[in-house]
Amino acid sequence: MKVVVIGAGPSGLVVTKTLLESATQDFPFDPIVLEQEDDIGGTFRYRSYENATLVSSKQLTSFSDFRLPFDHPDHLTLPEYVNYLRAYCKHFGIANRIRLETKVVNISRNPSGGHIVSYVTKALSGEWDSTPQTIHATYIALCTGLHVIPSVPSIPGIEHVLNHKNHAPGSAPPAAYHSAEYKARAELAGRHILILGTGETGMDLAYEAAKAGAKKVVLCTRGGFLSIPKALNDFEIFGFPFKSGTAVPIDTLITNLGETTYVHPWVAEARIRWFVSDFVLKRVLWFLTGTEAGCNQWVGELEPERLGRAYVFLNKSQKAMPYINRPYKSRPAILESMSRYIDPPEDMPPYTDFAVELAPFPTHFLPNGRAVFPLLKRKDAIRMANKDVRPDLVIYATGYTQEFSFLDKDGGYATPGEANVRNVVKDGDETVGFIGFVRPGVGAIPPIAEMQSMFWISLLKGQVKKPMPPPHYHLLVKDNARIKYGVDHGAYMSTLAKDIGAIPGLWELWREHGTHVLVCYCFGAAFTTFYRLTGPYRSPMAPDIVKTEIWDTVTRRGLLGNFIMGLIPMVFYLVLNGVVLCLELVLTLGGVVRV
Template identity: 80%
Template sequence: MKVVVIGAGPSGLVACKSLLEAASTDFPFDPIVLEQEADIGGTFRYRSYQNATLVSSKQLTSFSDFRLPFEHPDHLTLEEYVDYLRAYCKNFGITERIHLQTKVVSVSRNPDGGHIVSYVKKTPSGEWESTLHTINAAYVALCTGLHVIPSIPVVPGLEHVLNPENHASGTTPSAYHSVEYKSRTQLAGRRVMILGTGETGMDLAYEAAKAGAKEVVLCSRSGFLSFPKALNDFEIFGFGFKKTDKAGVPIDSLITNLAETAYVHPWVASTHIRWFVSDFVIKRLMWFLTGTQAGCNQWVGELEPERLGRAYVFLNKSHKAMPYINRPYKSRPAILEYMSRYIDPPEDMPPHTDFTVDLAPFPSHFLPNGRAVFPSSKRKDAIRMQKRDVRPDLVIYATGYRQEFSFLDKDGEYPTPGDADVRNVVRTGDESIAFIGFVRPGVGAIPPISEMQTFFWISLLKGQVKRPLPPPHYHLLVKDTARIKYGVDHSAYMSTLAKDIGAAPGLWQLWWEHGTHVTVCYCFGAAFTTFYRLVGPYASPLAPHISKTELWDTVTRRGLLGNLIMGLIPMVFYLAVSALALGLELALTLGGLMRV
């Protein structure tokens, strides 16, 4: 059964490895990876830049059975992560299955079943050859990624910014997408405007400040939710809660399993009460610790109230620019600052005291003299920027990416990721083509999700998925008009896939097979893929040891107080809510008011 995997980023690599391991007499999967670039790594290799690091922790991002050494930092540089992927390929013997500089030009339906994949290879001179090669494939895994084709919105009047006459002599104005940014030398001495307050936009704002830019204006469409990728130092009544030698507790390892993903009544899951309650608590905790509910020590750029929280948006975990952004807005009474305060990491503090990264709305247009015009509103940053004369000589679009699948034959009626109604992986009745890695978690990482999606797809092909599938209660809550609709709650999505394929462990089974240590770790740990390899069809002999060592470390690093506040108390509360829902369901069933 030839399987063509398109793309050699993390999603394509884990799909290839998982298919190889799942091959059997009845399902002799024979995967091959086609990658148009000259190296593996995808976005992490070809859309990286100087000083870029992962915002997801190594504990969450690493694949389930190939872990990084303990001495590695929690958050890797992109170069380190690509090295990890190379080691992964070598360890599992998939390097020889990867065909680099091989571009897929067409995927069409084979009248005899399956798909015909046509591709070309690059010649030694760097040109794509004219000879077309084909593969008859039983299955196709699309792993081309969410972040490939730059999305560049039109801003009227940009040509005035690019007019050298509007700038000082010797200045060469320019505008480009963030995919073209590579190092601080591109920012030094420039008047920089960055469009977009995602994690890349925030990174670039920080890099521009550190590079010695003359001015940095960071433009936001509708706000953002800022949190550090690792919890750092807090003080409460003068007593410090210091970060550990591992640079804090990774924020993506805080949400616990028991009662958040395991043993959740369907009614509780469908109402998303867990998300709303945690949002309510976190907002009040952030106000007490930092003085603002908008985010962690975030004093401007807040989202509108109906979108502020875990249930709605992607957390922005690039936090380093916030000290520069906060400066004109932060105002907290001294008495509250004595009671509690968040301490920005020293390496992220401004090198000089007067530099500010100006937050602003997206410009509506540029005037003939190159000045940016910002729409008026009641936003704090909009009011402040109405008085500013902003004339950038460098505009960077940190506006994300869009997806295109022009190589899919239109006559073949192929689905797109938006059509993948079966767990966001395949379209109903069209299981031979899968989309791996085309969801984005609000807090989490795509590579481990891709691993679970591959497990789900393999189980689907083998007829081992439990039917009927329960309703999907893992999507982030967005309006119909939202630009991005592929957001999911990492924990809810991972556990849903695990339950579908019989890989979500029950507590009694877990204790019986692996003992108390692993069971407690699972209850207090986050939705690590390794936990879903303790039992079930993809059980790994490595999973118990990883759980008792590396993953146990993520639990103990929170400390007793952290595990009480972020673990035990939420568990007891949510278990009580689910027990109440179960009791009500039983009463209605026994009373004849509801059918089982």
């Protein structure tokens, strides 16, 4: 069974490895990876830049049975992560399955069954061969990723910036480009910079510009953002500091029992867990930092109906926040003496009054190169209404779009947005799997891709439990939202695990692996390794990984942390689910509902 895997990023690599391990006499999977670049790594290799680090932790991002050393930092640089992927390929012997500099140009239906994949390779001259070659495939794994083709919105008058003649002699010429082209801090020195987009890349660029010595930095946001650090650190409560280096990654804090697993379907459907945690988080943030908009976030707040983990991707790149806050931060001294968020002094530029100005997206540029901002009621819009902003560098940190022009138009192929079976396949066309095309609000795509790989293979083998319950893991967005592929990491992972019979029962865990593993599973987050303790993808390595690395992650919270962030929510959600279960039993006995 030839399987063509398109893309050698994390998703393509993990689906290849999982296919090889899942091959049987009845399902002799024979994967081959086609990658158009000259190296593996995908976005992490080809759209990286100087000083970029992962915002997801190594504990969550690492694949289930190939972990990073204990002494490795919690958050890897992008080159370190690409090296990890290379080591993964070597360890599992999949490097010889990868064809680099091989571009897919067409996928069509084979009249006799399966698919015909046409591809071209790159010649020594660097040009693509003109004559395509073909592979007959039983299955297709589409792993091209969410972050490939830059999305560049049209802003009237941008040509006036590019033709701007007022820049200083000898300085770099005016420019506008997407963040995918940005590579090094030196590009930003001495510039008047306008950055479009307040996602994690936009925040990184604002910080890099401040550190590079940019003359002016204006960061533009469409509708706000929710700033939460990638690790809980730099707090001080009643004089007791919680500093960088001892912090717990934010994506490892959500507990399993009662919030991710053993959740009543009615509770899951109502998203009560998300709303309760948002309510608590806002109050905690107010006490710690003085604002509910985000962690030490005094401007750029989302509208109330979108402020929470149920609606948006958390922005975990927080290095630029000290510069953004300066014109807006205001908190009574008495509250600041009780608790405060510490702006790291090493992150301050030589000129201490430097600020990154926040603004709405400009509506257009005037002939003199001046940006025109809309008149809104937002704090940043009011402040910037009459500011004379004439950038000589515009960077679009506006995300990416996806195109699948190689899918034959007459073949009836779906796109990832049409994959209505767990966002992995389209119902009735299970031979095409979309791996890595969802993004968690807080979490990481690689471990999700590993769970998707296991789900897809189980689906092909007819081993998925049916009927599958309705999905209750999508982030809540409006019908006209630009991005609709957001999911809650834990809810999505546990749903896939339950579908394939990989959710471990508590009694089963205790009987097979003992109290140590059971406690870790209850207090831990939705680590993929948990779903390999039992079930069809059981790994002999999983118990030791849980007892060592994941146990260390849980215990790093400390007794107080596990009590506040573990035991209290666990008991609350178990009681809530128990009450709903009793209500269901009463209504069922009364004939009001049917099971």
